[in-house]
Amino acid sequence: MKRLLSLAVTALTLCLCSLAHAVTVEDSKGRFSLDYTPKRIVVLEFSFADALAAVGVSPIGIADDKDPQRVLKQVRDIIGDFQSVGTRSQPSLEVIASLKPDLIIADIGRHEGVYDDLKKIAPTLILPSRRETYEDNLKAAATIGKVIGKDQEMQARLAKHKTLMQGYAKQLPNNAEVQFTVARKDDLFIHTADSYAGGVIHALGLKNPELNRSDKQASRQIGLEQLLAIDPDYLVVGEYVTPNIINKWQNEPLWSVLQVARNHRVYRVDGNVWARCRGIMAAESMAEDLVKVFN
């Protein structure tokens, strides 16, 4: 009888354990396990904040470069107030520690050097964010969904995202050649097919211009003559500042030779949304921008 009882207790405990949230996923450093549902999450890149907001979870701290406006507006509307933990490149570890997080989501590109320190503060999920592709980003979001115990919600949100993007794609011309660029004050950077924006453009049934190149770089600085060599059908300019390099180039004779200049197909968008944010909602926001451009 006693043995039977203890057996029952063990079985019950096991049952309860499996009911409690316990999850193991693969992150950029190998296996990551968490046996509770995190409540106080600090994220060190915008794309992670986007993923949390996509399933209605609010991080308590974001590395927002001390400028909350850099977090996508749709994301801010969902998550409400949060505390800044400094810049994305050098987040303040003591502020992170003072928030007493129970999960930190870090970027392998920026934060690998402090991964060990972050782990001393709280369990740290490290995923790609900087230089990630569109597919990487959706994969990272799915991983985050599992870790925060919102797997089903995240899968549903990702499915909805796919439908939404297909809907946007229908409103866009097939295979139109779109080049996304980031304009700074004196420099222009093109984002290639390997970049995040390039991935979104591709996902929307549009085309990234063929570049004569051997590497897989996501972005590179170009001059006006190089832009003419690419000569895309549509030019989407993400502006970090105004006035910028495009305003200068518009006064040059070479500019008027460009297809986009002759056909008035230069479109200005928010460089922050297009190049910095990255994420489910950011991609949808980018798609909306493009729909506006083409209609």
Next chain:
Amino acid sequence: MKTLSLSALLLCVMCVLVMMNLSFGAVSLTFNDLLSGFQPTSEFYFTIHEYRLPRTLLAMLVGGMMALSGTLVQGVIRNPLASPDVLGVSHGAGLAAVLLMTLYPDVSVYWLPWTALCGGLLAALVLWLLCGSHSSAIKLAITGIALATLYGSLVDFLMLTRPLEINNALLWLTGSLWGRGWDQVTMILPWLILVPVAFWLAKRINLVQLGDDVATSLGVSIPVTRLAVLAIAVGMTAACVSICGPIGFLGLVAPHLARRLVGGRHQILLPCAILVGMTLLLLADLVARTIDPPIELPAGIMTAILGAPYFLWLLFRTK
């Protein structure tokens, strides 16, 4: 007596700065919180023991060693504008680091310090092979500056052709103590063995100051002394740069300040320069962390803001 009281004063200033570095930051702590932070059970254990303490120690180690190597280089090159930068060590380390970051962007950042260390030592080796141990101090300095410029331009070239990696590289190139912890402290500790060797050479450096002829007639072998002193400076600079990045002007300004305080006798000058270097870097990092929290500025920017005007003033005065 004057030097003794000055040293005591410097020591006091440094102790105050250590306390300030431990208590202030994005989150300010009271003295009691600070003390409790050394117990693993305290809620401030991470902030104090894992974060601010190693960082403060590192600022002291790096500041002291950079200042010491600067004093050594100025001593044997016999030029007040000389600094470890003249030997091309920090630029060589910078080039190696940027090469690693641009050519192998996916490689783990744990390799960065070792690559930079090799680059720095290699740069010194190249200089030595070009100049040999018998060439004059001025030839050594000019060749070193030319090489440093070459490395610097290569770094610029790499960063212009590979713009995507700029951010990471720039961050390291400005010199920062952010994210450095106990691992880095233990990496730099073995190099401390060079400090007593430098002290032991202090008397000979005094003689080198008198000029090659006088020093030789007093029984000091100029080539050997110079090689030994420069090797020590190179080793310490490369070690510091590999961990924190090139922290500008520290190796130039600290020796000058020390010399103004206690004069040119190296037995006293060397320890005093170490104290000054520690104080300067502690101050720079404190300001960098607390000026606009939670944003962390690289300490290298602070030392440059501090050092560049001083350097200009020095240039005008020596004219």
